[in-house]
Amino acid sequence: MPPEPDLHSNLIEYSVSELSFSLKRTVEDAYGHVRLRGEISGFRGQHASGHAYFTLKDEKACIDAVCWRSTFGKLKFKPEEGLEVIATGKVTTYPGRSKYQIVIEQLEPAGLGALMALLEERKRKLAEEGLFDEAHKKPLPFLPRVIGVVTSPTGAVIRDILHRLEDRFPSHVLLWPCRVQGDTCAQEVSAAIEAFNAMDGAGLMPRPDLIIVARGGGSLEDLWGFNEEAVVRAAFASNIPLISAVGHETDWTLIDLVADYRAPTPTGAAERAVPVRADLLLQVSGFGVRMGGVLRSALGGHRNRFLAASRGIPKPSAILALPRQHFDSVSGRLGRGTHSHVQRARSLFANQAMRLPKLSQLITAPRHRFDATARMLAPALAANAQKHRGRFDRAAQLRPHLLAGRALQARERLTRLDRQAARGLRAEIALKRRRLEEQSKLLVSLGPQNVLARGFALVRDEAGQVVRKAAGVRPGTALDLQFADGHLGATAGQPVLDPTEPGKPAPKRPAPSKQSQTKQRPPKSASEKPLARAEKPPAKQGKLL
Known part of the structure; x- marks a missing residue:
């Protein structure tokens, strides 16, 4: 109103x-x-x-x-x-x-001039605080196991980084998605850097060994988020080495100045982060070849020095030749020297014995002194024995419990030693028994019965001697063939080969007569009786050809 x-x-x-x-x-x-x-x-x-x-x-x-x-x-x-x-x-x-x-x-x-003036003023302020000093920059790891990347998850930057890492040296990559342009860019980038540094690696997410902050190219206004003071201070406070790959090669931001390494492009950051795996393999192979050559050269040098040193060392026989010769010479003179020394000692002893007085004269005076001393010593010994006997009786009356304790200890020790001796005796008996069993098994395995069981035969002549050669058997000799299951009688014929001329056919032998067949030889000892039960009838006896 x-x-x-x-x-x-x-x-x-x-x-x-x-x-x-x-x-x-x-x-x-x-x-x-x-x-x-x-x-x-x-x-x-x-x-x-x-x-x-x-x-x-x-x-x-x-x-x-x-x-x-x-x-x-x-x-x-x-x-x-x-x-x-x-x-x-x-x-x-x-x-x-x-x-x-x-x-x-x-x-x-x-306008752009105002932005540049603000950028220069902020750069000067941070430089005065020492944030851009080279002394604060950390060395990059040679081969990081885990690489943390701070960038947009939908841009071409992350694909370029992953593709380059796959070509050079495949690594584990952790992506922290954030905006790389706009009002919240600086806040999200600084929070990502701080979050990577806050990881301890104890959980499912490993802690990165290297951080890459990447973005594609753009105008000064588009890249302004990486000039913010919060991003620069987060990069400076990072304990993990950091690579800045913001913009193209001509683009510079404040995070490039504080980062441990500035890459011209995101692809260049991936190339700097890891080496080429093929080059590493080639380098390692080259090192192996060089090391093998050095080892072979060193071994050859040591071998040559050893051979040269061994040639300068005389042989053991040459070292011992002179001492051996000296020993032989001394040992040859030793017998003669000993004999002559004994003769000289015997002569000297005889001369000294002739100059000594008679033995009876030397013994008389000491005998009188000994008798006088013995007469004085007998009462003293009796008194001393009586004294010690009294002390012993008194000690026995005063300390019977000590004697009983010692006796008990001695009895326990005797019992313990007896048990130990019994255990030792049983162990020794068991050891001897095992050895006897082993020797018995060895005797059985090496005995003639096992050899006969494998198809061999033991040949004896009429005298019971073992026949080892065919040349020593005359035709018509009665032989005894012992097998594993019994004995067979046989008659020796002509040898197949002439023993005097090996390889020459033996002359034809006459056909054996019926009288050449011999009866089975009975067992010669009691040890052969069990084998006699396996013998065959005489009608089945054969001839030894």
Whole structure:
């Protein structure tokens, strides 16, 4: 409802609040959303409430700016002192201070020059802190078992890395998916690096030995997430060696400066991460060939030195020849020297014996002294024995329990020794029995009965002697053939070959007569009687040809 006009004036009367809110509605209706270009001034970070307050200015004017907490977290570029930006938002007033201001909804740098200026300023700040020093860079592992890759799961970068690793040296790859462009890029990349470092390898997921942060090429705005301070500090704090492969070869970001190695492309990062397996196999094979050659050369050198040294050492016979000759010479003189020494000693002894007084004169005086001493010694011995006997009796009366204890110990020891002797005797008897059984088995296996059982025969003549050669048997001699199951009688005929001329046919022998057949020879001893039961009738006896 509009205010009532004053009757004494043509002007409308407003209260302060009415005028302030009227101006607020007018400004908001007139301008609405605007894009405002200016330089940030007076920015001191977020307020305790999360909102941000600063001023946008140019050469001639300034305007207050406010960014609410809900909007500040979504900004792609955070406000920084002295940065020229383009702010998009609503123009409004603040009635409590009678000020007009812009409520920022979107903020972006004012052109590429502003981004480069911000990048150079951030680079200078981080360099002063030492984040880009070469002393902090870690060496890359020669052959990592597990490689962690931080990139987009749907881009061509991960396929290029996997393809190159498969060609060079297949490895275990862990992919941490994240956005590589946009408002949340820096937050997700830094969180992925920290998550890889937080792994301990105790669970199902192994801890990477190397991290690759990769992205394809793009403009400065597209790669800006890898220039954020959070990403740079996460890469600097990584305990795992890190390779940066962001953009193409001409693209540089701050993570390239802090990384342990900067690869020009994601494919180059995969090539630097692992060696070529075929080259390694060829190198190892070459090392093996070289080592074999060195070993053969070393063995040949040692063999030559050994042979040279052995030629310089005399033979044992040559070393002992001179001592052996000296020993033979000395041993030959020893007998003669001993004999002459004994003769000289005998002569010297005879001369000394002739000069000695008679034996009876030498013994008389010592005998008198001995008799006197014996007469004095007998009472002393008796007194001493009586003294020791009394001491023994007293000791026996005072310490009978000690004697009983010693006797008990001696009895226990005797019992123990008796048991040990019995065990030892039984063990010795068992050992002798086993040896006897083994000898018995050996005797049976090597005895003639086993030989006969294999098809051989034992030939004896009429005298019972064993016949070993056919040449010593005359034709017509009665023979006894012993087999495994009995004896057979036989008559010797002519030998098949002439023993005097081997290989010459023997002369024809006459046909044996009926009288040449002999009866079976009875067993010659009691040991042969069990075999006689296996003999065959005389009608089946044959002749030995």
